Amino acid sequence: MAIASAVQKGNFVYDERGRQLTTIAAGGGSHDGLQGYTATTVSVRKGSFIYIYDERGHQKSVIPAR
Numbered sequence: 001m002a003i004a005s006a007v008q009k010g011n012f013v014y015d016e017r018g019r020q021l022t023t024i025a026a027g028g029g030s031h032d033g034l035q036g037y038t039a040t041t042v043s044v045r046k047g048s049f050i051y052i053y054d055e056r057g058h059q060k061s062v063i064p065a066r
Contacts, residue, residue: 003055006042008034022057031065
């Protein structure tokens, strides 16, 4: 399943039709939340790190945020 679009509502990430892609907490800090997406991944900032997840919500990698 490809990710067509991703938007953040509250602390979770949903697709453009309002269906929850998966349960990915988006963080609660002022800079935290959805950073972007591709057809196969969602990037979420939590604190000083960016977490990369696949469309099923499995963490693929983590990188330091700038």
